[in-house]
Amino acid sequence: MLLAIVATSLAAQPAMMTTAKGSVQLDGQSVAAPLVLGEGQSLVLADGASVVLLYGGAATQVKGPATVSLESLQAASASTGEQVAVLDNVLARDAHTQRTGATRAAGELQLQRPIAGDQILAMHTLSWSCEGACAEESVSIYSFREDSVVWTGSGAGSVAYSGEPLAPGPYTLTLAGQEFGFKVASKDEQSALNGAVGALAGVPGSAELSTADQAALETGLLLHAGYRSDALWSLDARLATETDPDLQAARAALETQAGLAPQ
Numbered sequence: 001m002l003l004a005i006v007a008t009s010l011a012a013q014p015a016m017m018t019t020a021k022g023s024v025q026l027d028g029q030s031v032a033a034p035l036v037l038g039e040g041q042s043l044v045l046a047d048g049a050s051v052v053l054l055y056g057g058a059a060t061q062v063k064g065p066a067t068v069s070l071e072s073l074q075a076a077s078a079s080t081g082e083q084v085a086v087l088d089n090v091l092a093r094d095a096h097t098q099r100t101g102a103t104r105a106a107g108e109l110q111l112q113r114p115i116a117g118d119q120i121l122a123m124h125t126l127s128w129s130c131e132g133a134c135a136e137e138s139v140s141i142y143s144f145r146e147d148s149v150v151w152t153g154s155g156a157g158s159v160a161y162s163g164e165p166l167a168p169g170p171y172t173l174t175l176a177g178q179e180f181g182f183k184v185a186s187k188d189e190q191s192a193l194n195g196a197v198g199a200l201a202g203v204p205g206s207a208e209l210s211t212a213d214q215a216a217l218e219t220g221l222l223l224h225a226g227y228r229s230d231a232l233w234s235l236d237a238r239l240a241t242e243t244d245p246d247l248q249a250a251r252a253a254l255e256t257q258a259g260l261a262p263q
């Protein structure tokens with residue numbers, strides 16, 4: 001009986017495909033990362049294709065031709081513990097499917113970070129693009145809960161956020177006379193997501209991955225939970241310290257998906 005309970009618990013652990021290269025299909029349809037693999041589902045990798053899967057607190061890279069299922073991952077990994085539980089708590093969520101387009105102000109200026117309308121974990125560098133060179137602009141953040149402006153700054157295309165951590169709730173960012181809404185997640189949500197991201201540090205198998213595939217573990221978690229702006233900030237931070245074509249391509253693809261760049 002105990003063995004049956006353990007087997008059922010392991011089988012219920014979710015797996016996330018954080019990287020997909022080449023032809024990868026699920027139920028006969030091509031799929032892209034991030035994607036959560038459910039019970040009874042199988043990924044089919046063509047010759048030359050590869051995926052990285054986060055399962056049981058470990059990162060596993062599989063190269064095609066191959067077929068991957070939860071059952072095959074379970075046979076290869078039976079990890080348990082607090083780190084696994086923290087990650088599984090995020091992976092087990094229903095995929096966040098809402099993908100609102102970014103807003104372009106006055107046909108000239110477009111907010112890039114944070115994405116307009118997004119929910120974020122924490123504010124980082126604010127940035128925007130312009131048709132032509134960006135002039136110096138004032139930026140302010142207004143809190144609906146406090147009914148006041150809680151931070152101001154200025155920059156030409158970007159400005160580092162230098163204020164106190166923003167409290168949970170709705171905000172308006174005012175830039176060049178245009179207003180963009182965003183929301184800061186609850187403390188519990190921040191704790192859950194930050195804990196899951198922290199649990200990725202040193203997960204078994206990650207050391208063998210490329211820099212881009214290691215980054216995809218974090219961005220995959222954030223994207224699955226619906227935090228596109230935070231995923232982009234994560235890639236920005238990595239690219240600030242190293243130049244990696246795959247990381248640059250990943251950021252460009254995410255910006256396109258978010259409506260920040262032409263399709």
